Amino acid sequence: MSAAREPNRVVIFDTTLRDGEQSPGASMNLDEKIRIAQVLEAMGVDVIEAGFPIASQGDFEAVNQIARIVVESTVCGLARATKGDIERAAEALKPARRRRIHTFISTSPLHMKYKLRMKPDAVHEKVIESVAFARRFTDDVEWSCEDGTRSDHDFLCRCIESAIKAGAGTINIPDTVGYTIPEEYAALIRMLFARVPNIDKAVISTHCHNDLGLAVANSLAAIRAGARQVECTVNGLGERAGNAAMEEVVMALKTRHDQMPYVVNVKTEHIMRASRLVSAITGFVVQPNKAIVGANAFAHESGIHQDGMLKHAGTYEIMTPESVGLTRSKIVLGKHSGRHAFREKLAELGYGLGDNALTDAFKRFKDLADAKKEVFDEDIIALVDDEIAHAGERIRLVELEILCGTKHRPTAELALEIDGTLKGCKAEGDGPVDSAFKAIHELFPHSARLLLYQVHAVTAGTDAQAEVTVRLEENGRSVNGQGADTDTMVASVKAYINALNKLLVKREKSAPAAMSA
Numbered sequence: 320m321s322a323a324r325e326p327n328r329v330v331i332f333d334t335t336l337r338d339g340e341q342s343p344g345a346s347m348n349l350d351e352k353i354r355i356a357q358v359l360e361a362m363g364v365d366v367i368e369a370g371f372p373i374a375s376q377g378d379f380e381a382v383n384q385i386a387r388i389v390v391e392s393t394v395c396g397l398a399r400a401t402k403g404d405i406e407r408a409a410e411a412l413k414p415a416r417r418r419r420i421h422t423f424i425s426t427s428p429l430h431m432k433y434k435l436r437m438k439p440d441a442v443h444e445k446v447i448e449s450v451a452f453a454r455r456f457t458d459d460v461e462w463s464c465e466d467g468t469r470s471d472h473d474f475l476c477r478c479i480e481s482a483i484k485a486g487a488g489t490i491n492i493p494d495t496v497g498y499t500i501p502e503e504y505a506a507l508i509r510m511l512f513a514r515v516p517n518i519d520k521a522v523i524s525t526h527c528h529n530d531l532g533l534a535v536a537n538s539l540a541a542i543r544a545g546a547r548q549v550e551c552t553v554n555g556l557g558e559r560a561g562n563a564a565m566e567e568v569v570m571a572l573k574t575r576h577d578q579m580p581y582v583v584n585v586k587t588e589h590i591m592r593a594s595r596l597v598s599a600i601t602g603f604v605v606q607p608n609k610a611i612v613g614a615n616a617f618a619h620e621s622g623i624h625q626d627g628m629l630k631h632a633g634t635y636e637i638m639t640p641e642s643v644g645l646t647r648s649k650i651v652l653g654k655h656s657g658r659h660a661f662r663e664k665l666a667e668l669g670y671g672l673g674d675n676a677l678t679d680a681f682k683r684f685k686d687l688a689d690a691k692k693e694v695f696d697e698d699i700i701a702l703v704d705d706e707i708a709h710a711g712e713r714i715r716l717v718e719l720e721i722l723c724g725t726k727h728r729p730t731a732e733l734a735l736e737i738d739g740t741l742k743g744c745k746a747e748g749d750g751p752v753d754s755a756f757k758a759i760h761e762l763f764p765h766s767a768r769l770l771l772y773q774v775h776a777v778t779a780g781t782d783a784q785a786e787v788t789v790r791l792e793e794n795g796r797s798v799n800g801q802g803a804d805t806d807t808m809v810a811s812v813k814a815y816i817n818a819l820n821k822l823l824v825k826r827e828k829s830a831p832a833a834m835s836a
């Protein structure tokens with residue numbers, strides 16, 4: 320029996336790279352998408368929706384590359400109900416060991432009348448045509464009724480029955496606008512089980528948006544009503560208020576197994592790593608009180624709680640920090656640690672670096688261990704992610720010196736290597752960051768606008784590494800740059816030039832305008 324057909328097995332379908340990327344400002348480049356896909360695969364996610372191949376050349380390449388690299392998870396591409404979309408998805412997914420085409424069309428009266436301008440009968444025909452066409456390319460076809468929760472029940476049942484007959488193995492019921500509530504959504508799923516005659520031939524899936532803050536509650540209600548796939552994203556990333564947060568769905572199922580006896584394949588110890596990576600890449604900060612992955616999710620501030628925790632962790636903790644991959648910031652390595660120990664640590668953290676990359680990362684680790692008394696797992700993750708993010712850049716930071724404080728007008732002296740040529744200058748600004756960014760502008764004139772500048776401390780303490788995100792926008796295209804260093808100004812300059820490098824790549828490719836589902 321396949322995993323999806325074991326009665327209590329819930330398939331985790333991650334759409335961080337597709338629906339998540341549709342959040343304004345959350346665009347990711349190819350390397351970043353691959354890194355996230357690899358983390359999702361290592362985590363045990365069953366299906367990775369890697370993109371919407373017809374939307375842009377960038378989306379096509381991302382799905383295609385992820386299809387080549389990922390072996391354990393099914394790789395999925397989204398397609399509207401047209402031959403062109405489906406062919407493009409099939410083409411992108413060709414190299415995948417396990418591939419799924421996910422095709423969708425709206426079924427609500429509102430969407431059919433105003434968005435599609437189609438009569439219900441014509442939509443129904445499209446359902447059959449699109450699913451049957453997608454089945455020519457793969458046995459694994461998912462069909463979604465967009466705006467399913469606001470659709471007429473009779474029409475929904477008719478479309479679902481036809482989609483299953485045409486070969487869809489998964490039927491997704493999206494709450495596209497985040498409108499439903501748990502009891503109503505559960506009743507809808509139960510109604511489908513009662514009325515669609517061939518429903519036992521498909522896996523029913525949930526796809527909930529969070530406009531009313533109910534995406535996770537709705538997803539769990541649907542599972543209890545018989546759904547066996549959850550579509551979700553890391554950190555709840557997604558359009559508007561986002562999608563159901565994967566870490567919340569998974570930890571709710573694990574922690575309340577007594578009430579919800581369902582099984583997921585996700586190795587929960589990878590959750591923090593995935594959360595931090597998605598946050599660093601997109602520049603979407605995780606709010607401190609966010610469930611599971613927020614900085615305060617396992618912090619106990621009040622005296623009464625601390626006292627209880629010292630007596631028994633179960634007094635105020637319903638799950639352990641270790642179960643989601645929080646290592647309680649234990650010291651892992653120091654300046655006397657050797658290359659072998661460093662390599663072992665990287666493997667433990669899920670990195671498999673080649674020899675050259677390992678040598679570079681090890682050198683930076685030694686520098687970090689000199690600058691910082693204690694090196695934590697989080698430091699090593701930030702360091703290696705920074706190393707990966709900056710590999711092969713056309714603009715590189717060579718030297719930076721900043722003069723600031725109460726006595727001086729802030730001045731940055733900067734040297735950059737641009738396409739192999741060393742350039743230097745001095746610039747004044749309204750503060751140290753402003754002076755450094757002005758110096759970059761002088762050495763590399765550009766018209767990009769700064770949309771976001773954000774600093775995050777990787778660990779506690781004044782010697783913590785700063786992780787900086789910079790979002791730049793040029794001609795309607797936005798990119799996020801990252802930089803990490805114990806010196807906040809160095810991290811800031813690295814983040815800015817990382818964003819510029821990404822814009823350069825975008826300019827070279829000058830992809831057609833992106834499209835959203």
Ligand code: KIV
Pocket residue numbers: 338423463464465466491493494495496526528836
């Ligand atoms: O929210 C939605 O309806 C979607 C579909 C494309 C599945 O994202």
Ligand code: ZN
Pocket residue numbers: 338493495526528
């Ligand atoms: Zn969606």
